[in-house]
Amino acid sequence: MTLAGDVLFSARAIVRRFGPLLAVDRADLEVHAGEIVGLLGANGAGKTTLIRIVLGLLPADSGTARLFGLPPSRGTRRRLGYVSQGLGLWEDLSVAENLQFTSRAFGKAAPAVWDTADDDLAAASRSLVRDLPLGLRRRLAFAAALAHDPDLLVLDEPTSGVDPLARARLWDTVHAAVETGKGSLVTTHYMDEAGQCDRLVVMSEGRVVAAGTAAAIVGDRAAVTVQTDDWATAFALLDEAGVAAALVGRDLRVPGADPVRIQRLLDAAGVAARTSLALATFEEVFVALAGEPTTPPAPGTASEDGA
Amino acid sequence: MSLQRSAVPAVWGVEDLTVRYGQRTALDHVSLAVPSSTLTAVVGGDGSGKSTLLRALAGAVRPAGGCVRRPAAHQVGYVAGARAVYTDLTVDENVAFVAEAYGIGRAEREARALLLLRRAGLIDARERLAGRLSGGMRQKLAFVLAALHEPQLLILDEPTTGVDPVSRAELWRLIAAAAAGGVAIVVATTYLDEAERAAAVLVLQRGRALLAGAPAEITARLAGVLFDLPPDAVPAGALPRSWRNGALRRVWAPAGRPSAAAAPATPTLADAVIVASLSAEKPAEEPGS
Numbered sequence: 001m002t003l004a005g006d007v008l009f010s011a012r013a014i015v016r017r018f019g020p021l022l023a024v025d026r027a028d029l030e031v032h033a034g035e036i037v038g039l040l041g042a043n044g045a046g047k048t049t050l051i052r053i054v055l056g057l058l059p060a061d062s063g064t065a066r067l068f069g070l071p072p073s074r075g076t077r078r079r080l081g082y083v084s085q086g087l088g089l090w091e092d093l094s095v096a097e098n099l100q101f102t103s104r105a106f107g108k109a110a111p112a113v114w115d116t117a118d119d120d121l122a123a124a125s126r127s128l129v130r131d132l133p134l135g136l137r138r139r140l141a142f143a144a145a146l147a148h149d150p151d152l153l154v155l156d157e158p159t160s161g162v163d164p165l166a167r168a169r170l171w172d173t174v175h176a177a178v179e180t181g182k183g184s185l186v187t188t189h190y191m192d193e194a195g196q197c198d199r200l201v202v203m204s205e206g207r208v209v210a211a212g213t214a215a216a217i218v219g220d221r222a223a224v225t226v227q228t229d230d231w232a233t234a235f236a237l238l239d240e241a242g243v244a245a246a247l248v249g250r251d252l253r254v255p256g257a258d259p260v261r262i263q264r265l266l267d268a269a270g271v272a273a274r275t276s277l278a279l280a281t282f283e284e285v286f287v288a289l290a291g292e293p294t295t296p297p298a299p300g301t302a303s304e305d306g307a
Numbered sequence: 308m309s310l311q312r313s314a315v316p317a318v319w320g321v322e323d324l325t326v327r328y329g330q331r332t333a334l335d336h337v338s339l340a341v342p343s344s345t346l347t348a349v350v351g352g353d354g355s356g357k358s359t360l361l362r363a364l365a366g367a368v369r370p371a372g373g374c375v376r377r378p379a380a381h382q383v384g385y386v387a388g389a390r391a392v393y394t395d396l397t398v399d400e401n402v403a404f405v406a407e408a409y410g411i412g413r414a415e416r417e418a419r420a421l422l423l424l425r426r427a428g429l430i431d432a433r434e435r436l437a438g439r440l441s442g443g444m445r446q447k448l449a450f451v452l453a454a455l456h457e458p459q460l461l462i463l464d465e466p467t468t469g470v471d472p473v474s475r476a477e478l479w480r481l482i483a484a485a486a487a488g489g490v491a492i493v494v495a496t497t498y499l500d501e502a503e504r505a506a507a508v509l510v511l512q513r514g515r516a517l518l519a520g521a522p523a524e525i526t527a528r529l530a531g532v533l534f535d536l537p538p539d540a541v542p543a544g545a546l547p548r549s550w551r552n553g554a555l556r557r558v559w560a561p562a563g564r565p566s567a568a569a570a571p572a573t574p575t576l577a578d579a580v581i582v583a584s585l586s587a588e589k590p591a592e593e594p595g596s
Contacts, residue, residue, distance in 0.1 A: 042471040043441055134353035161497050163352030163512065164577045165584035168550035175538070175551045189471050191500050192577060196553055232344055232487040239484060246476065247346060247483035248504050249522060283472060283500070291473040 006033040007069065008152045008183040011054050014063035016046075023049045025206035026063070031152065036174065036184040038197030042290045046206040047187050051154065055080070068151065078106060081145035081153045085160065087137055088144075091130040095121060095140055098129060099147055106148035118143065135166035142173050153177060153184040159193060171196050191283045200282075204290045214282040221280040221288075224259045226252040226266070228273035237269050238262070246284075255284035317378070318342045319364070319460050319491050324373035326359050333359040335514045336373065340507070341460065343491040346482060348505035350496055350580070356514040357495040358387070361464050364493065378460050381409065384453035387464040391449045394438030398429055398448060401437055402455065409456040416455070423451040426484060428477055443474025450481050454490075461485060461492045467501060479504060499577040510580050517583050526574045529582055531561040534569040548585060559585065 009031035016024040024046045031037045041047045052058040054065045056072025067076040089098050121139055159167040178184050194200055202210040210217045228234045231250050238245045245252040259275045266273045320341045326334040334356045341347050349357045362368040363375055365385040393401050406416040424430045427447040446466055467475045486492050502508045503522045510518040518525050535555040549558040559582050
C-alpha cells in the first residue's frame with residue numbers, strides 16, 4: 001500500500017560512467033504516489049541507465065537510489081509493474097496463460113481473465129498472443145503488469161504504434177491506476193504521451209536539464225511563425241541563411257528566432273510573408289533543450305550520437 | 308537546394324484503390340492525392356493499411372481495383388524504415404553504391420551528397436559504418452539515399468519510428484527541404500502530432516478512409532462539441548465518449564450541448580480521429596477487429 005505523496009522512486013545525485021562516457025551526471029528524479037512522471041531525452045541521454053540504477057539492475061558510481069524508500073532489491077522490485085517497448089508477452093501462450101504466468105511469477109494467485117474490466121481481452125482469453133492485433137497486445141501487457149497490484153508502473157513508450165482511440169483507452173487505464181494511489185514513470189519520445197503526464201523531467205547528456213509541468217518548462221519561450229503563399233521559397237531562403245525552419249501545414253515556424261531578423265531576410269528577397277511571435281510548443285523547447293550540446297560541436301555536425 | 312523544382316506541377320496518388328491479400332481486404336476503395344511541392348501524411352495504427360497504400364504507390368503491390376498514378380520507377384524514392392541502408396558499408400560507400408545504381412556521375416554525386424549529408428548532420432560520419440550509426444542517423448541516411456537521385460515522388464514509411472526528437476526535427480527539415488525543392492512527398496506515421504505538419508492528411512482505419520483533408524479542415528468538421536472536465540465530474544453516461552487529456556477528461560458531446568460548467572475545448576487532430584472512431588464503432592464489435 002502507498003499513501004498519496006509517498007516517494008516511490010527516488011534518484012539523488014546519481015553518477016554513472018561507462019569507461020570514458022559519463023552516462024548519468026548527478027541526476028535527480030522522484031516519482032510520488034498519485035502522479036505520472038514523464039522522463040524525456042534523446043537517445044543516449046541517460047534515461048535507461050538512470051532507471052536501471054534505481055531498479056537495482058545496475059550499480060551507480062555515486063548517489064542514492066531508493067525504491068519505495070528502500071535500497072532496490074528483489075523484494076522492492078516485486079512492487080513494480082513494467083511494460084517494455086517489446087511488451088514482454090509470451091507469443092505462443094494465450095491471453096489467459098500470459099496473465100497466469102506473470103501473476104505466478106510474482107507469487108500471486110492467477111487472476112481470472114474475466115475479472116479484467118476489459119471485455120475485449122476477456123473475449124480473447126483463449127487466443128494466442130501472436131494472433132492479436134497490436135492494440136490488444138498492448139492492453140494485455142498492461143493487464144499483466146497490473147495483475148500483481150504493483151505500487152509503481154514503469155512504462156516505456158506505452159502507446160507506440162496504436163491508433164488514437166486505442167491510445168486514449170490505454171491512457172485511461174494508466175490514469176485509473178494512478179488515481180488509486182499508484183505512481184507511474186513513463187519514458188517516451190512522443191509529445192502526445194508527454195501531454196498525458198503530470199510532470200516532465202528532461203535529460204540531456206546524462207543531466208536533468210528541465211523539470212516541471214510542460215507549461216512551466218515552455219515558460220515564455222517563443223517561436224516565430226511565417227505565413228506566406230510561397231512557403232517553399234521562404235523555406236529555401238531561410239535554409240540558405242542558416243535558419244532552421246520547420247514546416248507546419250503551409251506555414252513555417254522558427255523556434256527561438258528574432259522575428260525582425262526573419263522578416264528582414266524575407267523582405268530583402270522580395271518574399272511576401274507575415275511573421276509573428278507565438279508561444280513555443282513543448283516539442284520545440286524540448287528539442288532545443290535536448291539538442292543543446294554542452295560542448296559546442298563543429299559547424300554542421302549532429303548533436304546526437306548512438307551512445 | 309539541388310533538388311530541382313519540376314517544371315509542371317504533378318499530382319501522383321491512388322484512386323479508388325483496393326488491395327487484397329488472399330481473402331483479406333487490406334485497402335478498400337481508398338483515394339489519395341500526392342501533389343508535388345507538398346507534404347502529405349497517411350496516418351493509422353498497426354494494421355490500418357498505411358504501409359500497403361505506400362507500397363501500392365511505389366508499385367510493389369498489385370491492386371485488386373482502382374488506379375495508381377506514379378512517375379517512372381527511377382523517379383520514385385521509397386524508404387521503409389532504415390532497411391534501405393547497407394550496414395556493412397560506410398556512409399560514403401552507401402552513397403557511392405546508390406549513386407552508381409542510379410547512374411549518377413561522380414561530380415554530381417559529390418555535390419548532391421555533400422548538401423544532403425550536411426543537412427542531415429551526417430557530414431562528420433561519412434567514414435563510419437552505417438551499422439554503427441544510431442537509429443536516428445540511420446533513418447536520416449536512408450532518407451539521403453532515397454533522395455540522392457532527385458526523384459519526383461518520395462515515399463517514406465514511418466521514417467521517424469524509433470527516432471529521438473532531436474533527430475526527428477532534423478529529419479522533418481530534410482523532408483520539408485525536399486518538398487520545398489518540388490518533390491511530392493507522402494509520409495506514413497502512427498503519430499497525429501507529426502501528421503499536423505502535413506498540408507493534407509489521410510486517416511486510415513482497417514483499410515478504409517476514416518478522415519481526409521487539411522488538418523485544420525478535419526478538426527473544423529468535427530461534429531458536436533468537446534469540453535474538458537475534472538475526471539470525477541464526468542457523468543457516467545458520458546464516460547464512453549470521453550478520454551483523458553492529462554489531468555482532465557475530454558468529453559465529446561455529439562449533440563453539441565457543452566456542459567454548463569465547462570467552456571468548449573479546441574479539438575486536435577487526435578481528438579477528431581477519436582471522435583470519428585467512436586462514431587464508426589458498432590455496438591457489438593468483434594474483439595480487436
